Amino acid sequence: MPRLTARERREGYQREYSFQKRHGKPFFPNAVFHDTIVSLIVVALIMGMAILWHAQFGAIPAEATAERIGGLLGPAYEAKADPGVLGYDPRPDWYFFFLFELLRIFKTPELLIVGSIIIPTIWMVLLIGWPFIDRNPDRRLSRRPIALALGVTVPIVLLTLTFYGSKAPGAAGQASTEPGAAAFAGGACSTCHTLANAGTAGNVGPVLDSANPDYATALNFITNGKGGMPSFKATYTADEISCLAGYVATWAAAKGTTPGPQAASAKATYPASCTKAGGLFAGTATNAVGP
Ligand code: HEC
Incomplete structure (x- = not known):
């Protein structure tokens, strides 16, 4: 096919444009009508699923039990939140497992910002900027090695992170047994403070x-x-x-398992007072810190 000049291309476009204008279908009402029908079908589907979900377990008992009611289409309610739970295991929804895994890779306090902010930000900027960075008009995959490599690598990396994130033990599984x-x-303390050893x-x-x-x-x-x-003066004894x-x-x-830099300041008092305190505070320090 001979190459067209810019002028020929413009004329061809204008011919096609005026043809479509005369013989094509107008956006209003045709396309608007189609969109309305599809939107209504989607809304009807959502309503139908809500009705089915409600019908599957019948009437909800007034008093919620610890039992989870409901099956395939999602629970009616789950067990009440228990503020006394010691080993809560926070886990993200499956579509955040890749971030969850990223946080596990960069889990030391100094590196945390890499996994939580820097990498996701680079990721998003690349995603938004890609059409501006890669302006190669070619559609042949063999002529677009970088785009092809990225297109294959990114899903593999995401799927791998998601897979390992889904199998990751929660914080509760890693909590320390230190007194x-x-x-x-x-x-x-956990509601307000991050402390890696306590998870x-x-x-x-x-x-x-x-x-x-x-x-x-x-x-x-803690005292004042x-x-x-x-x-916590009113909550705990002096020993606790x-x-x-x-x-x-x-x-x-x-x-x-190597104690932090301030460990020496607690050396004499810490194990002794924990032994006296008992309960949640009992135990013997299994590290090199004790007297
Ligand atoms: C309601 C939230 C909250 C709870 C619960 C809480 N803290 Fe704090 N904690 C804070 C805040 C806020 C500060 C910073 C106070 C300031 O410096 O003005 C702080 C500061 C501290 C500090 C000083 C850190 C430093 O060197 O600056 C220690 C140690 C500490 N908390 C330990 C604990 C322990 C142990 C518990 C559990 C018994 C606990 N906290 C429970 C909010 C909380």
């Missing part, structure tokens, strides 16, 4: 792995509170508070 850890993770991810108060308080600081904060941090403070000072910014 004080159970009390810390059991809601008193908590609260973000109201400072991330304790970064704040890295020594024993005296932790003792003071400050700003958004409540006092001392055990919590020792636990935090020892395990903040810990590297695996």
Whole structure:
């Protein structure tokens, strides 16, 4: 086929345009009518599914039990939230498993920002910018090696991350058995503080792995509170508070089973007070910190 000049192409386009204008179907009412019908069908489908979902379990009993009711089409309700639960295992929905896995790869406090913000941001910018970056008009795959490689790699990486994310043990499975850890993770502190050793991810108060308080600081904060941090004087005995403070000072910014840099400040008091405290605070320190 001979190459057309710009002028020929423009004329060809104008011929086609005026032909379509005379003989084609107008957007209104034709296309609008079709869109309306399809939208109505979708709404009817959603309503039908809601009715089926409701019909499958009949009347909802007034008093919810611990039992999950309902089957294939989703539960009517699930067990009531229990504020006393110690080992809550937060898990994302399946379509966020890839992010979940990314966070597990970059889990140290210094690297967390890479997995949680930097990589997803690069990802989104690339996604939005791709049409502007890759302006190659060729449609032959063999002439577009980079686009082809990306098109194959990205789904493989996402599927792999999703797969491993779906099998990842939750935070509850990794929680520490150190004395004080159970009390810390059991809601008193976990709702507000992130502490890797306890497997908590609260973000109201400072991330304790970064704040890295020594024993005296932790003792003071837990006893007296400050700003958004409540006092626990009325909640725990002095021994229990001392055990919590020792636990935090020892395990903040810990590297695996190696205690953090402030561990020495808790050395003498921490294991002793935990033994006295008992209950959630009992246990013997199985690390090198104890007396
Ligand atoms: C309601 C949220 C909340 C709860 C619950 C909470 N904290 Fe805090 N915590 C905070 C806030 C906010 C701060 C920062 C206070 C400030 O510096 O003004 C803080 C600060 C601290 C600090 C000082 C960190 C530093 O070095 O600056 C320690 C240690 C601490 N909390 C330990 C605990 C422990 C242990 C528990 C559980 C017994 C706990 N917190 C429960 C909100 C909370």
